[in-house]
Amino acid sequence: MMKQVHILIVEDDAKIAAVLIDYFSASDYVTQHISSGKSAVEYVRTKTVDLVVLDLMLPQLDGMEVCRRIRTFSQVPIIMLTARVDEIDRLLGLEVGADDYVCKPFSPREVVARVKAQLRRMHGMSASQKMSVFTVDREQLRIHINGTALLLTLVEFRLLAELIEHPDRVFSRQQLLDFAHEDQRDINDRTIDSHIKNIRRKIAAYLPNVDCLQSVYGVGYRFEMPIDS
Numbered sequence: 399m400m401k402q403v404h405i406l407i408v409e410d411d412a413k414i415a416a417v418l419i420d421y422f423s424a425s426d427y428v429t430q431h432i433s434s435g436k437s438a439v440e441y442v443r444t445k446t447v448d449l450v451v452l453d454l455m456l457p458q459l460d461g462m463e464v465c466r467r468i469r470t471f472s473q474v475p476i477i478m479l480t481a482r483v484d485e486i487d488r489l490l491g492l493e494v495g496a497d498d499y500v501c502k503p504f505s506p507r508e509v510v511a512r513v514k515a516q517l518r519r520m521h522g523m524s525a526s527q528k529m530s531v532f533t534v535d536r537e538q539l540r541i542h543i544n545g546t547a548l549l550l551t552l553v554e555f556r557l558l559a560e561l562i563e564h565p566d567r568v569f570s571r572q573q574l575l576d577f578a579h580e581d582q583r584d585i586n587d588r589t590i591d592s593h594i595k596n597i598r599r600k601i602a603a604y605l606p607n608v609d610c611l612q613s614v615y616g617v618g619y620r621f622e623m624p625i626d627s
Contacts, residue, residue, distance in 0.1 A: 403517060404446060407431045408438040408464065409453040409479065418451060421506040422513070435459030439467045447474055448520075449513055452496075454480040462494050469495040475516040479504070498568055515566040531605070531624050534559045543604045553578045554597050557590070561611070561621035570618040594619055 405422055409415040410433040419429045430445075432438045435456040442450065450468070454461035465476055476495070481502040497519075498512050533542045539555050540547045541562070550558065560577045561569065569577075571590045578593065598611050605624065612620045 403427045403448045405429050405513065406438065406441060406447045406450045408435065408450060408456065408461070409433065410456055411453070414453075414479075417506050418509060421510050425510055425514075427513075435461065435464040438464055442468050442472055442474060449475045449477070449516055451477050451479065451509065451513070454478055454482060465494050465496055475520050477509070477512055477516060479509075498566070519564075519566045532562050534562055543601065546604060548600050548604075550597070550600065554593055554600075557593055558597050558621075561619065565621050565623045568614050568617060568620045572618075574618060590618070 403426075405427050407415050407418050407422075407429055409418070409431070412433075415431045415433075419431060422429050430441065430447075432441055433456075436459045438450070438452070439459075441447070452461045452464060456464065461478055461480075465478070468474065468476065475497045478496045478499040479502060480499055497516055500509050500512055531543055534540075535542070536559065539552065541550060541555060541558055542548070548558075556577050557574055560574070571588070574590045574593075578590070594611055598609075601608070601610065608624050610622050610624055612622055614620055
């Protein structure tokens with residue numbers, strides 16, 4: 399028998415929580431709903447949780463602080479629910495440590511899809527499901543596709559390596575810019591789009607029917623590992 403997935407929903411709006419519980423139950427996930435940030439931290443500390451869906455705007459202890467506290471003792475995947483688009487960079491940054499976000503108002507189906515993506519990233523897929531297409535060699539500054547090295551610039555290597563090593567995680571353009579230029583000489587985050595375009599072109603030469611670098615409208619990019627056909 400397969401182990402059931404346990405999802406903690408931290409949301410003070412009972413109606414939103416009820417909708418999420420219904421959709422997660424339809425996917426055979428076990429859910430626990432908590433409306434208090436402080437209680438959520440203690441629950442994760444003492445119980446087995448596979449993923450946390452965490453609202454940003456909670457009373458007393460907000461979602462950011464909840465995420466920070468959980469990250470001091472756990473790497474459980476955390477998906478933030480937020481209506482504050484201006485906070486996305488901070489939510490996904492190292493300071494807070496969220497793995498993904500969904501903007502309110504949202505489609506419950508999208509939340510379920512994001513949850514499944516994070517669970518795949520965390521637990522991995524079997525060898526029959528996922529190809530070992532990409533390999534990253536940080537010592538040699540090389541990325542291989544099926545054993546063949548891509549001809550990448552240093553900036554392209556830094557970007558693609560970070561994306562490959564964190565599949566399904568959304569990175570903002572500013573985060574990717576920080577990875578690409580350690581000296582911060584390039585202050586225009588839209589240059590990331592040009593770098594991604596070049597990387598896509600180089601990948602397409604070896605994987606013409608695969609679109610593994612996904613644009614996230616208004617935010618940045620995510621890497622989706624190719625699926626074995």
